[in-house]
Amino acid sequence: MKPSSPVPPPPLNTLRQQLRRARRQLSASQQRHAAFGLARHLRHALLWQGARRIAFYHAVDGEIDPGPALRLAWQLGKACYLPVLHPIKENQMVFVRVWPGSRLVYNRWGIAEPKPALKHSISPGTLDLVLMPLVGFDEAGHRIGMGKGFYDRTFAFRRSQHRRPALVGLAHECQKVAGGITPSAWDVALDALATPRRYKALASHR
Numbered sequence: 001m002k003p004s005s006p007v008p009p010p011p012l013n014t015l016r017q018q019l020r021r022a023r024r025q026l027s028a029s030q031q032r033h034a035a036f037g038l039a040r041h042l043r044h045a046l047l048w049q050g051a052r053r054i055a056f057y058h059a060v061d062g063e064i065d066p067g068p069a070l071r072l073a074w075q076l077g078k079a080c081y082l083p084v085l086h087p088i089k090e091n092q093m094v095f096v097r098v099w100p101g102s103r104l105v106y107n108r109w110g111i112a113e114p115k116p117a118l119k120h121s122i123s124p125g126t127l128d129l130v131l132m133p134l135v136g137f138d139e140a141g142h143r144i145g146m147g148k149g150f151y152d153r154t155f156a157f158r159r160s161q162h163r164r165p166a167l168v169g170l171a172h173e174c175q176k177v178a179g180g181i182t183p184s185a186w187d188v189a190l191d192a193l194a195t196p197r198r199y200k201a202l203a204s205h206r
């Protein structure tokens with residue numbers, strides 16, 4: 001029998017759809033366990049322990065919920081931020097500090113953002129650690145996002161400069177792309193990965 005030829009990887013948008021469907025199918029209890037598992041692994045990481053200013057996100061579309069990690073960070077006295085779409089620079093984000101009970105409003109993507117925003121926003125380069133939601137990841141730290149390039153644009157300076165913030169991708173294990181991800185020139189690589197099961201530092205990037 002002839003060996004079968006390797007199956008070509010699906011186009012990126014097809015892969016995005018498959019990965020997003022997989023995470024949306026997780027039950028509420030799986031999501032809850034995942035969120036607490038994630039916080040347990042994160043709290044042991046050096047990047048977390050050394051960070052004073054940390055960016056989180058508001059989970060949508062089955063994304064792993066950084067909520068328990070956010071509450072832990074507040075308890076530890078860390079300054080916590082959420083991304084807000086930049087009003088002028090297209091598809092870029094700024095970061096706004098949030099406290100327990102901060103008021104959020106929904107932006108045009110249906111994602112909750114802190115309000116009032118820009119007066120209290122800080123520039124991305126002053127964060128120590130950014131927790132980024134992933135659609136897909138591989139073991140080398142390549143990521144697939146929602147397809148708008150928000151994080152790639154906002155942290156483009158990290159491609160040429162080895163300075164803060166550290167970028168840590170958060171995902172469920174079902175978002176792993178076993179065959180690996182071929183990065184594009186504009187993609188910003190991750191410094192570490194965190195899932196409900198593990199934390200993986202990617203020393204090659206820092």
Ligand SMILES: Nc1ncnc2c1ncn2[C@@H]1O[C@H](COP(=O)(O)OP(=O)(O)O)[C@@H](O)[C@H]1O
Nearest residue numbers: 143144145146147148149150152153156186187
């Ligand atoms: N630094 C950047 N400057 C300008 N455009 C960018 C930059 N980073 C990404 N983009 C654009 O954003 C779009 C989406 O990027 P992509 O990497 O596919 O999305 P995601 O990272 O969300 O998966 C691409 O068309 C890309 O050209």
Ligand SMILES: [Mg+2]
Nearest residue numbers: 145149152187
């Ligand atoms: Mg990208």
